[in-house]
Amino acid sequence: MRYPISTAGAIRKWAYWPGWKSTVWSSLAGLLLLADGAGAQEPTRAGQIEKQRAEKAAKLKPDEVSPAERRLRDFRDQHYMERFAAGIHGFRPKIGNMVTSGGFAIGPEYYRNGLANGLMNVRASAQISTRKYYRMDAAMNMPELAKGKLAFDAVAVHRYYPSIQYYGTGPDTPKEFRTNFLLEDTSVDGTLALRPWKNLVLGETSGYLWTNVGRGRDSRFASADSVFTPAQSPGIDVQTNYLRNGAFAQWDYRDNPAGPKQGGNYVMQYTWYHDNRIGTYSFRRLDVDLQQYIGFFNKTRVIALRAKARLSDTDRNEQIPFYMQPFLGGSDDLRGYRPFRFNDRNSMVLNAEYRWEIFSGLDGAIFADAGKVFPRRGMLNFRDLESSVGFGLRFNARNRTAVRVDVGFSHEGFQVWFKFNDVFATRRFGTNAGQPLY
Incomplete structure (x- = not known):
C-alpha cells in the first residue's frame, strides 16, 4: 500500500x-x-x-455634388473673376456701378496706375445700361504724397437717369403712388486728405454740382411733376446748382478694407450746399457711417454691422429739393423694399449680416435691415422703423466682393438684387459722396 x-x-x-x-x-x-x-x-x-x-x-464613392455647385467650383478654379478684373493694357470692362433700378450697365474703363514716378493714378469710364441710363466719369488720385501722409483726389461725373422712382416725401407714402422723374447732373470735386496717424484720416473737400430734373421717361408710371406740387416736393418745378464744400474724418482699423473680416471703419462728414442760382435751396448735411466686423472660426465666419444716418438742416425760409433729400429702399439699405421707396429730409438705417464661407471664393449671408426717413432731426430714434430680412450669396475675387445676390423680404413683398459691389462698400470721401442717389 x-x-x-x-x-x-x-x-x-x-x-x-x-x-x-x-x-x-x-x-x-x-x-x-x-x-x-x-x-x-x-x-x-x-x-x-x-x-x-x-x-x-x-x-467608397465620392460625394455627389449638384450641377450648380459643380459650375461654381469650376468658375472659382478657373479664376474667371480675377482675369476679368485685370484687364489688358489698361483697358477693362466696367460692370455695374449704376444707380439701383437702372438696369444692367456695362462699358469700357481705362486706368493707369503708378504714373509720375508712382505718385499718380488715373481712370476714365463710360457706361450705358439696358434701361438707357448712362454715366461717364474720370478721376485722378495721388494717394502717396508726403511719404503717404497726404492724398489728393479729383473726380468729374456726368449722369443721365431717365426714370427714378418717386413715391412722395415722408415716411408714410403709399406704395401705389409710384411716379418717376428724370435726373441729370454733372459734378466736379476735389479732395485733400491728411493721415496724421496710421488709422486716422482728416480731410477737406470742395466741388460744384449742376442739376436738372425733368419729366420721367417710363410710360408705365405718371411723371412726378404731374402728381406732386412744389409745396409737396420742393424743387420739382425749378432746379438750381450748388457750390459745396465740406470736412470729414475717418477712423479705419479694418484688416482688409477691400474685403474686411475684422475691425471697424467710422466715417463722419459735414457738408455745406450753397445754392448760387436761386438762393432758396441752401442747406447743410451731416453724414455718419459706422461699420464693425467681427470675425471668428479663423475668420471663416463674420458678423458685419452698420449704422448710417443723414441729418439735414436749413436756415429759415430755405428748403431742400426733394431729389437732394436722402432715399431709402433698394439694394444697399432696406433690401426688402422697392428702390427709393422712402424719401425725406433725414434718414437712418441699421444693417446686420452673418456671413460664412461656403468654399473659397463664395460666401453665404443672412441679413436684417431696419431704417426710416423723418422730417426733423429730433426724430432720430428707434421708433417706427421699417424692416426687412433675407439671404444672399457673395462671389469674391481678390479678397473683395465681385458679385452679390440678395433676396430681401418685407411686409410689402420681396425683392431680388444682383449687384457688383459689397453692400457695406467703403464710403467715398468728398462732397460727391452726398450727391443724390449715390
Whole structure:
C-alpha cells in the first residue's frame, strides 16, 4: 500500500530525479514557442484589419455634388473673376456701378496706375445700361504724397437717369403712388486728405454740382411733376446748382478694407450746399457711417454691422429739393423694399449680416435691415422703423466682393438684387459722396 508523499519529500525526490533538467528545458521551450505563436498572430490580425479597410475603401464613392455647385467650383478654379478684373493694357470692362433700378450697365474703363514716378493714378469710364441710363466719369488720385501722409483726389461725373422712382416725401407714402422723374447732373470735386496717424484720416473737400430734373421717361408710371406740387416736393418745378464744400474724418482699423473680416471703419462728414442760382435751396448735411466686423472660426465666419444716418438742416425760409433729400429702399439699405421707396429730409438705417464661407471664393449671408426717413432731426430714434430680412450669396475675387445676390423680404413683398459691389462698400470721401442717389 502506497501513502501520499509530503510536499518536502516530493521536492527532495524531484531534485534527485536525473531527468528533471530535460523536463525544465522542454517546458521553457514550449513557453517560447507559445509566445512566438502569439506574436505571429498579431501581424496576422493587423493584416486582416488593413485588408478590411482596403475592401471598404474600394467600395467608397465620392460625394455627389449638384450641377450648380459643380459650375461654381469650376468658375472659382478657373479664376474667371480675377482675369476679368485685370484687364489688358489698361483697358477693362466696367460692370455695374449704376444707380439701383437702372438696369444692367456695362462699358469700357481705362486706368493707369503708378504714373509720375508712382505718385499718380488715373481712370476714365463710360457706361450705358439696358434701361438707357448712362454715366461717364474720370478721376485722378495721388494717394502717396508726403511719404503717404497726404492724398489728393479729383473726380468729374456726368449722369443721365431717365426714370427714378418717386413715391412722395415722408415716411408714410403709399406704395401705389409710384411716379418717376428724370435726373441729370454733372459734378466736379476735389479732395485733400491728411493721415496724421496710421488709422486716422482728416480731410477737406470742395466741388460744384449742376442739376436738372425733368419729366420721367417710363410710360408705365405718371411723371412726378404731374402728381406732386412744389409745396409737396420742393424743387420739382425749378432746379438750381450748388457750390459745396465740406470736412470729414475717418477712423479705419479694418484688416482688409477691400474685403474686411475684422475691425471697424467710422466715417463722419459735414457738408455745406450753397445754392448760387436761386438762393432758396441752401442747406447743410451731416453724414455718419459706422461699420464693425467681427470675425471668428479663423475668420471663416463674420458678423458685419452698420449704422448710417443723414441729418439735414436749413436756415429759415430755405428748403431742400426733394431729389437732394436722402432715399431709402433698394439694394444697399432696406433690401426688402422697392428702390427709393422712402424719401425725406433725414434718414437712418441699421444693417446686420452673418456671413460664412461656403468654399473659397463664395460666401453665404443672412441679413436684417431696419431704417426710416423723418422730417426733423429730433426724430432720430428707434421708433417706427421699417424692416426687412433675407439671404444672399457673395462671389469674391481678390479678397473683395465681385458679385452679390440678395433676396430681401418685407411686409410689402420681396425683392431680388444682383449687384457688383459689397453692400457695406467703403464710403467715398468728398462732397460727391452726398450727391443724390449715390
